[in-house]
Structure formats: structure tokens, C-alpha cells
Amino acid sequence: MRCFVHRDREAVGVCFYCHRAVCDKCSVYDDSKLFCQDHNIKMYSLEFTKFYVMAIDLARDAAAKGVRTQDLVAKLERDLKEVSRG
Ligand SMILES: [Zn+2]
Numbered sequence: 001m002r003c004f005v006h007r008d009r010e011a012v013g014v015c016f017y018c019h020r021a022v023c024d025k026c027s028v029y030d031d032s033k034l035f036c037q038d039h040n041i042k043m044y045s046l047e048f049t050k051f052y053v054m055a056i057d058l059a060r061d062a063a064a065k066g067v068r069t070q071d072l073v074a075k076l077e078r079d080l081k082e083v084s085r086g
């Protein structure tokens with residue numbers, strides 16, 4: 001597997017965020033995770049948070065239609081607090 005920037009260099013891993021292959025020159029470690037130069041752990045957390053907010057919205061929607069999702073909403077909101085802390 002080759003680096004997505006340097007086609008002549010062997011990749012050492014893939015970006016945790018975009019999953020592109022990066023060589024040792026292009027890899028950045030953040031919170032002990034590997035990223036390409038375009039991404040970092042903050043961007044990843046932000047994206048992750050967005051998915052949680054979306055999931056909570058969907059669950060609330062379903063609840064409004066009579067589906068029992070209160071437990072799910074409560075769980076997601078708890079998880080979201082965990083993720084967005086710090
Ligand atoms: Zn990336």
C-alpha cells in the first residue's frame with residue numbers, strides 16, 4: 001500500500017478519520033491515533049458528535065410516532081456527554 005500523497009512511498013498506516021493511506025512523513029499521531037495531515041482527533045470527535053446528535057433526533061422522531069425509544073434516547077444522550085467531554 002502506497003501513501004496517498006507520495007505515490008513512491010510505502011504507507012505506515014491509514015488515517016483514522018478518512019482512511020487514506022499515509023507514509024511516515026504524512027502521518028500525525030493525535031491521542032495515540034494515526035491521522036493524515038488534513039485531519040486530527042478534534043475533527044474526528046466533532047464528526048462523531050454529529051452522528052450522535054442525528055441518532056438522537058431520529059430516535060425522538062420515532063418516539064413522537066409512538067415507538068418506544070425513550071431508553072435509547074437516554075442512552076445516546078448519556079454516551080454523547082461522555083464523548084463531548086474534554
Ligand atoms: Zn485523513
Ligand SMILES: [Zn+2]
Nearest residue numbers: 003006023026
Ligand atoms: Zn506521504
